[in-house]
Structure formats: C-alpha cells, structure tokens
Amino acid sequence: MGDDYTAVRAARVSYGQGLKTPERDKALIMYLMEHKHETPFEHIVFTFHVKAPIFVARQWFRHRIGSFNEISQRYTEIKEEEFYIPENVRVNVPENRQKAVEVQDEQLLNLVRERVTETFDNLYRIYKELLELGVARELARIVLPLSTYTQFYWTVNARSLMNFLNLRADSHAQWEIQRYALAIAEFFKERCPWTYEAFVRFNYRGDLL
Numbered sequence: 238m239g240d241d242y243t244a245v246r247a248a249r250v251s252y253g254q255g256l257k258t259p260e261r262d263k264a265l266i267m268y269l270m271e272h273k274h275e276t277p278f279e280h281i282v283f284t285f286h287v288k289a290p291i292f293v294a295r296q297w298f299r300h301r302i303g304s305f306n307e308i309s310q311r312y313t314e315i316k317e318e319e320f321y322i323p324e325n326v327r328v329n330v331p332e333n334r335q336k337a338v339e340v341q342d343e344q345l346l347n348l349v350r351e352r353v354t355e356t357f358d359n360l361y362r363i364y365k366e367l368l369e370l371g372v373a374r375e376l377a378r379i380v381l382p383l384s385t386y387t388q389f390y391w392t393v394n395a396r397s398l399m400n401f402l403n404l405r406a407d408s409h410a411q412w413e414i415q416r417y418a419l420a421i422a423e424f425f426k427e428r429c430p431w432t433y434e435a436f437v438r439f440n441y442r443g444d445l446l
Contacts (some may be wrong), residue, residue, distance in 0.1 A: 239281035241266060241431040244395070247277035263431045270435035281395035281429060285421065290321035292383040293414050300401050303393035311375040312388075315364065319337045319386040322350050325413065335409060357384060398425060399436050407443030415445065422446055 240278040243420070246255050246260045248269055256262055269277060298305060327337040360380050367377035393401070399422065404410065405418035424434040437446050 238283075239395075239414045239423070240275060241281075241429050243281050244269070244429075244432060247280045247291055258268070258301075264407070266431045267435045267438070269289075270432070271439045273440075275396045276400075278395040278399070278432060281432070282392065283395070283424070283428070284389055284390060284392045285424070287390070287417070288386055289417060290384050290413065291387050293411075293417065294387050295383075296405075296411065296414050297389075297391070300393075300397065300404075302397040302400070303387050303391055306390055307389035308387055310378040310381070311373075314363070314368065314374060315378070315381060316360055316384060320411070321384040321386065322359075322394060325412065339413075353384060357382060395425070395429060395432060399440060402436075402440045402446065405441070406445045407428040408445060418444060 240258060242262065245265055248265060249255055269275070287297070294307070323346070324354065325339050326342060326349050327339050360382055363380050364377050367380070372379045382425055400421055402418055402425070405414050405417070406422055410418070
C-alpha cells in the first residue's frame with residue numbers, strides 16, 4: 238500500500254500541506270533521504286508472499302521490524318518436490334568466517350547436488366513412512382532438512398525494507414538470500430521509483446544494486 242506520494246504527504250502533513258509539482262515532490266524525497274528523515278517512508282507498506290528454503294527464511298526472520306505469517310508444517314504435509322538444490326558451489330575463505338566464494342568446479346557442483354538430492358530423498362522417504370505409521374505431522378517433520386521449502390507472508394514498511402536491502406542485497410550476505418533481496422529491490426523500484434533512487438544514492442551501503 239502506498240507509493241512515493243504517500244511519503245510526500247506524510248512529510249508535509251506537519252505543515253498542513255500535500256502534493257505539489259512532481260519536481261518538488263521528488264526533490265522532497267531526495268532531501269528526506271539525504272538528511273536521514275526516514276519516518277515518512279514508514280507509511281509505504283509492502284506485503285510479499287515468499288517461497289524460500291527454510292535456511293533462507295530463518296535469516297529473513299532476523300529482520301524484526303515487519304510482520305510474518307508462515308505456513309505450518311504441523312498442519313500441512315510437505316510435498317516431495319519442495320526442496321532446494323544448490324545452483325552453485327562455494328567454499329569458505331579462511332580469513333573471513335562470514336564470506337564464501339563461488340568456485341568454478343563442475344565436478345564438485347555435481348557431487349554436491351547429487352549428495353543433497355540423495356539426502357533429501359532419503360529423509361523425505363522416512364518422513365512419509367512416519368506419516369503412514371500414524372505419526373503426527375508435527376513430529377514427523379523433524380527429520381526434514383533446512384533445504385525444505387517454506388512459505389510466508391511478509392508485511393514491511395519501506396524504511397525497514399531499505400534496511401533489509403542494505404544487509405541482504407550485499408555480497409557479504411549468503412548467495413541465496415541475495416537473490417531474494419534483488420527481486421525485492423525490483424518490486425521496490427517499480428512501486429516507488431523516486432524513493433528507490435534516493436535510497437541507492439544516499440543510504441544504500443551494499444554493493445549489488
């Protein structure tokens with residue numbers, strides 16, 4: 238809900254004023270962002286329906302300013318095809334625990350993908366066996382790996398979304414959540430082009446946008 242003009246109206250309400258010309262409205266957005274007057278952007282709200290591997294979702298949920306509702310594996314049965322297979326292979330950098338770099342090793346990638354698939358297939362088979370034995374979904378689910386997909390709704394205001402992009406649309410973040418952050422950035426850019434432009438120009442601290 239909302240767009241660039243929502244932030245403009247919120248910023249000018251203190252003076253009992255609203256929209257003016259597009260040029261002046263855009264200039265106000267630039268001024269607000271440059272001088273860190275960010276509360277008007279809290280009135281722009283997004284709701285996303287996200288499908289992601291559990292390990293990505295758990296990183297996402299660390300962003301406390303926002304509302305989340307996630308699908309329950311206690312009440313729903315997990316479908317066989319809903320698990321993540323790595324698109325590339327990365328290795329840790331000894332001097333930086335947080336950083337992992339992609340390596341161009343097709344043989345290693347194929348081995349990783351094969352092992353991940355084998356592991357999931359085996360664990361999913363056990364999961365199904367437990368269900369067939371009458372074990373409750375809330376207990377059977379504990380054998381499923383972090384590569385299993387989950388779904389959730391994320392409602393967040395533009396100010397908090399920009400914080401998310403600063404942390405996740407960055408090469409220091411895990412590659413998989415980077416992909417989601419870049420997709421979120423495209424939605425943000427489309428809905429709020431002036432705010433996005435001002436954010437990238439004045440407040441963005443990452444290196445991928």
